[in-house]
Amino acid sequence: MTRTVECPTCKAPVTWDDSSPERPFCSPRCRLIDLGAWAAEEHVIPGDEQEQDVFSEDIFKQ
Numbered sequence: 001m002t003r004t005v006e007c008p009t010c011k012a013p014v015t016w017d018d019s020s021p022e023r024p025f026c027s028p029r030c031r032l033i034d035l036g037a038w039a040a041e042e043h044v045i046p047g048d049e050q051e052q053d054v055f056s057e058d059i060f061k062q
């Protein structure tokens, strides 16, 4: 029997076994997003820079 969970970040189905090393997240990226911006800064992922800028701007406006 295979158990499936929802990725907490993007709600994608994640198979709960050794084929999903990042479970309950579907990917390392979703895991970093959930951990928060401080973690993302330590683990810089190419292509995420622009998205993080937008995210910081949203926080600043609040």
Ligand SMILES: [Zn+2]
Pocket: 007, 008, 009, 010, 011, 012, 025, 026, 027, 030
């Ligand atoms: Zn995900």
